[in-house]
Amino acid sequence: MNSGNSKVNLMSQDEMYDPSLSASRLLNGDRIYHYDLYDPPFYILSRYEDISYALREPDIFIEGHGNGPNFIDSSNGVLSDGEHHTLIRRIVQPNFLMGSIARLEERLEEIAEELLDDVMEEDTWDIHDNLSFPLPVIIICEILGIPTDDIHKFKRWADATVEQMCSEDPQQFEKELSHMRDYLLDLILKKRKHNEDSTLLSRIAHSKINSNYLSDDEAVNLTVQIFVAGNETTTSLISNLVWRLMTIDNLWEDFVNDKIDINNAINESLRYDPPLLGLFKTTSKEVNIEGNIIPKNSKVMMHYGAANRDPVIFKNPNTFDLTRDGSKVISFSVGVHICLGRELARLETRVTLNALKKRFPNLKLINEGERVGPFLFWGRKKLPVSHK
Numbered sequence: 492m493n494s495g496n497s498k499v500n501l502m503s504q505d506e507m508y509d510p511s512l513s514a515s516r517l518l519n520g521d522r523i524y525h526y527d528l529y530d531p532p533f534y535i536l537s538r539y540e541d542i543s544y545a546l547r548e549p550d551i552f553i554e555g556h557g558n559g560p561n562f563i564d565s566s567n568g569v570l571s572d573g574e575h576h577t578l579i580r581r582i583v584q585p586n587f588l589m590g591s592i593a594r595l596e597e598r599l600e601e602i603a604e605e606l607l608d609d610v611m612e613e614d615t616w617d618i619h620d621n622l623s624f625p626l627p628v629i630i631i632c633e634i635l636g637i638p639t640d641d642i643h644k645f646k647r648w649a650d651a652t653v654e655q656m657c658s659e660d661p662q663q664f665e666k667e668l669s670h671m672r673d674y675l676l677d678l679i680l681k682k683r684k685h686n687e688d689s690t691l692l693s694r695i696a697h698s699k700i701n702s703n704y705l706s707d708d709e710a711v712n713l714t715v716q717i718f719v720a721g722n723e724t725t726t727s728l729i730s731n732l733v734w735r736l737m738t739i740d741n742l743w744e745d746f747v748n749d750k751i752d753i754n755n756a757i758n759e760s761l762r763y764d765p766p767l768l769g770l771f772k773t774t775s776k777e778v779n780i781e782g783n784i785i786p787k788n789s790k791v792m793m794h795y796g797a798a799n800r801d802p803v804i805f806k807n808p809n810t811f812d813l814t815r816d817g818s819k820v821i822s823f824s825v826g827v828h829i830c831l832g833r834e835l836a837r838l839e840t841r842v843t844l845n846a847l848k849k850r851f852p853n854l855k856l857i858n859e860g861e862r863v864g865p866f867l868f869w870g871r872k873k874l875p876v877s878h879k
């Protein structure tokens with residue numbers, strides 16, 4: 492039973508519209524919240540201290556049953572645990588180290604400029620559709636070595652993947668997703684026929700564990716995980732930040748006049764508007780947090796959105812404060828599964844926002860657009876603007 496003040500309903504209209512309501516209800520409620528409005532029911536951790544502890548205990552809070560609320564059978568790619576996870580992560584890690592990411596800056600600037608050229612003559616356009624959605628897709632396709640000729644098809648697939656992760660009826664997305672898997676497997680097998688090149692897909696195709704190539708299933712899943720993890724989330728970081736700068740006080744004007752440090756702004760956006768409100772782990776044994784029990788084999792949501800507003804860690808947590816120390820923000824997770832693409836996401840956002848303010852200092856929001864669909868995600872799927 493939950494003894495908290497208000498019952499949390501992550502999928503209700505008010506909490507979908509403003510997830511900070513879920514955060515405050517959770518932080519004022521039971522330390523381990525039993526959420527029974529989803530099938531299967533799950534537990535939610537909301538205190539910063541508890542999430543930070545759980546993420547640093549990967550043998551107890553395991554990844555292998557998927558990071559959504561449903562129990563997934565197959566454990567592979569980066570959605571795995573222990574030594575297997577270490578080996579898989581080692582395959583893809585080099586492309587995401589600081590040095591590799593820094594080399595992408597010039598190319599990202601070009602992409603941002605091209606996307607902004609396309610809307611230059613428009614009276615109104617959309618931050619999501621024209622800028623924050625295509626940019627991360629193009630760059631991740633280029634890193635992987637996937638053709639960028641049909642990014643709308645990839646968008647459909649990425650959307651289906653995140654909707655499947657959050658849905659009580661995951662089966663309904665299978666048909667669409669089987670097209671994506673076939674497409675990627677075909678590319679991987681072609682890469683395997685040739686000598687290894689500098690693309691990440693080629694590395695995945697040629698990598699071996701214990702002298703064996705990754706299975707088709709694992710190679711495809713790993714590619715999908717990289718592809719999907721980096722798109723919806725970075726898109727939302729860019730849109731959310733533009734949205735807040737345009738709607739709070741005179742922040743856009745201050746940004747245009749170089750009075751705002753973009754790195755602080757990115758950290759504060761990640762804290763205040765985490766693109767992923769939470770992800771799930773599964774308990775490998777019973778957990779006792781100061782007398783509060785989570786049974787073995789339970790799905791547990793790490794509610795980053797709540798932890799980022801825990802007043803024990805963040806003073807005046809409900810204020811968007813660009814002078815805050817962002818080092819404790821937990822939106823990229825911590826521990827062995829810490830987000831692989833965090834430096835890429837930061838760079839993409841920095842480059843995009845800088846290009847935007849240079850080209851369109853008079854940018855105005857037309858309205859607040861629309862929220863993205865799945866309840867674990869927080870971003871704008873529409874954010875219409877004008878610069879005329």
Ligand code: HEM
Pocket residue numbers: 546554558569570580716717718720721722724725728765766767770822823824825827828829830831832833835836
């Ligand atoms: C603002 C953008 C992003 C946010 C908020 C974000 C957030 C996260 C979070 C919360 C995790 C989960 C860690 C866990 O299971 O404990 C994660 C993992 C991951 N992210 Fe990101 N991410 C972003 C961008 C990216 C990008 C651009 C990539 C590029 C490839 C990426 C690739 C990954 C991968 C591969 C993992 C799995 C790592 C593992 O399990 O070892 N992410 N991310």
